Amino acid sequence: MDxxxxxxxxxxxxxxGAGLLTHLIFKRTETHEPSHLAALLLGFPAALTPLVMHHSSSILGAGSTTFLTFWATLGASIITYRLSPWHPLAKYPGPxxxxxxxxxxxxxxxxGKQFTYYAKLHEQYGDVVRIGKSGLSSILPSVTRLTSASCSTGPNELSIRDVAAVAPMMGPQGFPKGPFWDGRIPEAQTVKPMIALRDKTExxxxxxxxxxxxxxxxxxxYEDIxxxxxxxxxxxLAHQEGTVDMAQWISFFAYDLMNDLAFxxxxxxxxxxxxxxxxxxxxAGxxxxxxxxxxxxxxxxxxxxPKFANDLKAFREHAKKCVMARLLRxxxxxxxxHHLIDEDGVAANLPTIFEVISDGGVSFYAARSSKLLKQITRLRLQAEIDELGDDAMDYAKQAHLTYLNSAMCVPHSQPTLSYNPTLSPASTQKRKHASVPAGPERQPALRRRRKNHRAPALLACLYTSYVPKGTSTFIPFFSLHRDxxxxxxxxxAFLPERWLPPAQQAELEPGLFTDTEQENSTVVLNANAFIPFSVGPSNCVGKNLAWMEMRMLVCRLVQAFEMRFGEGYDPGRWEEDMLDYFVTIKGRLPxxxxxxx
Incomplete structure (x- = not known):
């Protein structure tokens, strides 16, 4: 046709029609290459502009009509598909x-309040909530068996607040990591930090x-350090006058300590x-x-x-300098x-210098685990620590302090309360305010039978449901820990007694644990839902150090000081001031x- x-x-x-075709291209490729995006979003409509020139009095008018029509069609097609009943996640509720x-x-x-937003969504929609689509388009309506291969399509995402999902999603046979870290690490960086690796073998x-x-x-x-x-x-602290910001001081302590331990x-x-x-x-990064x-x-x-995310890039450069300085001196x-670079010579395969440098920045974020110490000020804890006397800094003896462990670390082993002794213990405050409130992301991936041949569409089972290929999933720790x-x-509530044996619960808090006339008297403690350090092969490798650090500092502080909140401080502000940027950013604690x- 002319x-x-x-x-x-x-x-x-x-x-x-060109806009619809572009949507199909995005569905297949999820490209974010600047040249490809320019060709699809700018070059395509520019090439179609001459079609409108015969119906317009100016090039500007023709271009405006073409680009607006093209982009409006593309946007409408994407949104319509995502909201349609044909979308693979259509059965899951969400805003x-x-x-x-x-x-x-x-x-x-x-x-910084995504963790409370997730909690509200689960209260409204239930245990599984569809919370978004992070790619340019949408995944194809097919599903696949979970493997360790990466998936090229951008993910849809489900938030799952259900203890039954913990093992199949995050356990030894669980899903690989999702693309969460892909947007934080430059593609040109060939050696990724360990925390960002999606290949389970690597x-x-x-x-x-x-x-x-x-x-x-x-x-x-590390004990002496x-x-x-x-x-x-x-x-x-003994030389400080008036009210002190314990949040800041413990942050300083944690940062200095991690530099000692790491570098x-x-x-x-x-x-x-x-x-x-x-x-x-x-x-800030x-x-x-x-x-x-x-x-x-x-x-x-x-x-x-180069000018984007300057704070993040600057801190990573600082971390690299710290690693290089440690290697030299x-x-x-x-x-x-000492262990990461195998100075003892025990490893069969030494890590490369690039791997050591890439992992260097991770050490700094371990400094955040000490934030749990700020609210442990109970008299019961003080009395128990005082009984140790001069041995209060003996880590072996600290590990056997019942109330300290209940307030901070180890839930008592009670099969009747569904306690699994193989799980990572952590504090009740860590249950309330996990260092990663939103939880780590996982994603079922494509299985490859042989080179350049993808497996047929199969189902990846996740507890009682199915997860389509390319769908990211995560468990919001903040919500699960308060279920x-x-x-x-x-x-x-912060309730250390919930981790004690039944006899001690009845003795210390009879109104909570023994009064059958109270509606809330039923004791439920499912430690399978208690995952502040995550679980499985990608759990927090430094959790044992975190327990040691917290025990030792709590014992020292409780022995040295009587502590009370500053005049006029509302303890409820602690949670209000808490921000979630994957890791927790804390407010003041006077x-x-x-x-x-």
Whole structure:
């Protein structure tokens, strides 16, 4: 047909058809290459503009008509499909705005309150909520068996608040990691940090030196380092007057300690304060990082620009400098990097220098685990620690303090309460405020039978449901740890007694645990739902160090001080001020310290 003879209506239909074709291309490729995006979103409608020239009086008018028609059709096609009953996740409930685009959650995450948003969604929609689509288009309506292969299509996403999903999703045979980290790591970075690895075999290989670094023997060598920093914090706090911000001081303590443990020293925040702005830089970088995690295709695109996410890039450069300095100067003691670079010569395969540098920044984020210490001020805990006297800093004896373990670390083994002794223990406060409130992302991936041949569409079973290929899933720790079906009574409360044996529960809190006339008297403790350090092959490798650090510092602080909140401080503000940028950003905690005699 002669272009000049096409009617205006047919011309617009041709442009709309091009928009639909572009949607199909995005469905197949999920491309975020700038040249490909420019060709599809700009070049395609530009090439169609001459069709409208015969029906317009100016090039500007023709171009405006073409581009608006093309983009409107493309957008309408994408949104219509995502909201349609033909979408593979159509049966899962969720807000329309989340079904239409993950950009909504990406923007919401900048406010740091995504964990409370997820909690509200689960209260409204149930245990499985469809919360978004982070790719440019939508996945094809097919499903596949879970494997370790990566999936090229951008994910839809389900939030699952159900203890039955923990093992199949995160256990030894669970799903590989999702694309959460893809938007935070530049594509040009060929060696990814271990935490970002989606290949399960490669992750296992890279994790081995970390496992040695946090073994029982290695932890024994860290005791003196931790003790020294605990003593320094107590002595520093003893010279402070009036109300102190314990959140800030424990952050400084944790940062100094992790530098000692990871790099053989290098910072003195407890002595000098954050003079270089490193703690601020670490936290500020998380804001842009969480946005990019929600829309990894956009993060991969933006990270190509040198001025984007400056805080994040600056802190990673600082971490690399710390690693290089440690490699050059060595360490006076067996620190974390002693094991990571295998200075004992026990590893069959040494990690490359690029792998060591890439993993260096992860050590800094371990400093955040100490935030749990700030609310443990009960008299029962104080009395138990006082009984140790001069042995209060003996880690072996700390491990047997019943109330300390219940307030912080180890739930009592009670089969009748569904306690699984193989699970990672952690504190009740960590149950309330996990360091990663939203939980880590997982994604069923494509299985490959042989090169360039994909398996037929098969089902990947996740507890009672099915997860289509390319669908990201995660368990919101904040919501699961407050589920009354798993923790009762008072699922939202800091209640160390819930982890004690029944006899001690009845003795210490008879009104809660023995009064059968009370509606909330039924004791429920399902430790399978208690996963603050995650579970499975990708769980927190440093959890044993976190327990040691928390026990030792709590014992030292409780022995040294009487603690109360600052005048006029509402403890409810702690949760209100807490921000979630994948890792938790905490607010102020004003405390008055009185030295004990």
């Amino acid at each position: 272009i000049a003879s096409m009617s205006y209506q047919n011309t617009l239909l041709s442009i709309a 329309l705005i989340c079904k239409a685009s993950k950009l909504w959650l990406a923007v919401l995450s900048l406010h 992750h296992t290989r890279r994790r081995r030196p970390w496992t040695r670094a946090f073994s029982t023997a290695a932890l024994k060598g 931790i003790t020294t920093r605990c003593v320094e914090l107590v002595e520093t 053989g020293g290098g910072t003195e925040m407890m002595r000098d304060g954050d003079v270089d702005g490193l703690w601020h830089l670490m936290e 998380q804001k842009s990082a969480i946005f990019m995690s929600h829309v990894p295709w956009l993060g991969a695109l933006f990270l190509r620009f 060595g360490s006076p003691h067996k620190d974390l990097f 009354p079906r798993c923790f009762s009574p008072l699922p939202d 405390v008055v310290l009185t030295p004990r005699k």
